[in-house]
Amino acid sequence: MSVDTYLRLRAVALGRALPRATRRHVHLDPAAEPLVVVGYHMPGDLGAPIGLMYGTHRNGPRTAVVGEPRNGKLRFQQLADFAMDLNGYFGRYIQPVLPRPARRTGSARRLPPAPQLIVPNAATAQWLCDVMGRRLRTLDTEGEYAVHPALPSIGAHLSFFASQRVPGSSLVLPLTDLLSQHWATGQLDALDAALAVQVAWIDNPAGIEDAEGAGSAGPVPDGDWEKTHLSDAIKAYQRLSDSGSNITRASEPMKIAVEAALQPAWEACWDAVQLLDGLPDADSVEDxxxxxxxxxxxxxxxxxxxxAYFSRRPQQLQGMRLLTRLERLTANLTRDMALDDPLVMANYIASGDALSGEITRRDAAGDRPSLSLRPDMPFRRPVGTELHWFAEPVRSPDGVTRPMVTVEVISADEKNVELRVVRGAVRKDRRRLLPQIGERVIFSQFGRREFRRDTLPAELPWTHVGVEGTSR
Structure with missing residues (x-):
């Protein structure tokens, strides 16, 4: 049984969520005032926002609503205040950039701060950054259908955040994904998409039933709310508009309805931020x-x-580079989480992908050093499997390094695993790095991070080559 399955079964039995990780694997600093955004769009029309609640403080949210979401011209007119507020927030972080620190010099990090977007779930991140970013950045600020100049600007910023929704990035934080990464609830993955329910499983098990009755955290509103409150608010806008009220006055019923609907999601977001902030940073988060x-x-x-240009549709080579980058970032994040967090590593030990135990023999005198280890769990990987172990950090004039020792499995049974050193401590002057007898160690499949350059392969796939063999 995997550790993850065990945690889920125990969560069901106990009626509360259990930790999947002992450390937080994303950057989060509430004191730096990240921007929390929750919102709704019209069901079936991602480009028609109904309302947004946003802000950097729990007790001071702002609300932007569209009195008639089906009216495109009105939509952009009423989103102008939201765009100006976001431009003001992002503007705090636009400053002359300092030189990027060299990774091998150990110099202090000097890059200025960056903004963060926090949203309830991945669907809201996709809607806000991908869809709204693409739609807003292409608007025209001149001519008959001119819009407020803040809208294309905020569209460019949101499109940037869309491009940075990659493994390991902390620029956009979908909270349901992060809570699932750090805690195991006793419900199906599909049910973990409800933010308020997840928070209740973790922090208030007695309130799980009440949380299940809460409205949608967005971006698609609850069906019952759509049939009643949304419909009534649109009718009220039309009635007040026809009677000569200005846009702000006519949109007041929609604002009241949206604020009441989004308030539970807003509170759940800050509860989730507080839960995540209670975990210590993993070592690799800062990098x-x-x-x-x-x-x-x-x-x-x-x-x-x-x-700040963005492609409307990625070209073939851009897509290929993106896939290569995603593979590299996914592998590095998986590695970092396992090496930083003993509870995450426990999954790999339980599945046999990592080897933990006590060193019972250390032979550093022969031509090739070797080790014997008493495993905590049966290790059934084949002979010749290579595993890695990181020694204690070493300080040098070039900074702090952590030597890595690579071994291969010579033989293995339930009581003993024989290992031969193949890299990292083969030379006699480096054999002092080997673990001592009685020391508890973990050998895993995770070695150094990948820092491959984003280059094209020697031969391009046929899908990325023109008719005459030239790249498109």
């Missing part, structure tokens, strides 16, 4: 957050130079 900051300030430079 990934440094890269996030670097990406943001590259985007800020393009914005200042009026060169």
């Amino acid at each position: 990934r957050w440094e890269m996030d900051r670097y990406q943001w300030h590259r985007h800020a430079e393009r914005v200042r130079a009026n060169k």
Whole structure:
């Protein structure tokens, strides 16, 4: 049985969520005032927002609503305040970028801060960043159908965040995904999509039933709310508009309805942030957050130079590069989480992908060093399997490094595993790095991070080559 299955079964038995991780694997600093956004769009029309609640403080949310979401012109007119507020928020982080620290010098990180978007779930992130970003950035600020200049600007920023929704990034944080990553509930994965229910499983098991009756956290509103409150608010807008009321006055019924509907999701977001903030940072989080900051300030430079361009449809080679990047980032995140967090590593030990135990023999005198280990669990990987172990960090003039020792399995049974060193401590002057007798160690499949350059293969696939063999 895997550790994850065990945790789910125990959560069902206990009636509360259990930790999947002992450390937080994303960057989160409430004191830095990340921006929380919850919202609804018209069912079946992702480009028609109904209302948004947003802000950097729990007790001070702002609300933007569209009195008649089906009216495109009115939609952009009423989103102008939201766009200006977001431009003001992002503007705090647009500043001259400092040189990127070299990874091998051990120099202090000097990159300026970057903004963060926190949303209830991945669906809201996709709608807000991908859909709304693409729609807003292509609007025209001149001519008969001119819109407020803040709308295309905020569209460019949101499109940037859409491009950074990759494994390991902390620029956009969908809370249901993060809670699932750090806690196991006793319900199906599909039910974990309800943020308020997840929070109740973790922090208030007695309130699970009440949380199940809460409305949708967005971006699609609850069906009952759509039939009653949304329909009534649209009718009220039309009635007040026909009677000569201005847009703000006519949209008041919609604002009241949207605020009441989104308030539970808003509160659940801040409850989730508080839960995540209670976990200590994993060691590798700062390195990934440094890269996030670097990406943001590259985007800020393009914005200042009026060169923040985005492709409407990725070309074949762009898609290929993206897939390569996603594979690399996924592998690095999986590695970092396992090495940073003993509870995550326990999954790999239980499945036989990692080997834990006590060193019972250490032979550093022969031509090739070898080790014997008493395993905590049966290890059934074949002879010749290579595993990695990281020794204690070593300080040098070039910074802090953590030597890695690679071994291969010579033989294995339930009581003893024989290992031969193949890299990292083969030379006699490095054999001091080997673990001592009686030391508890974990050998795993995870080695160094991948830092491959984003280059094309020697031969392009046929899908990315033109008729005469030239790239398209």
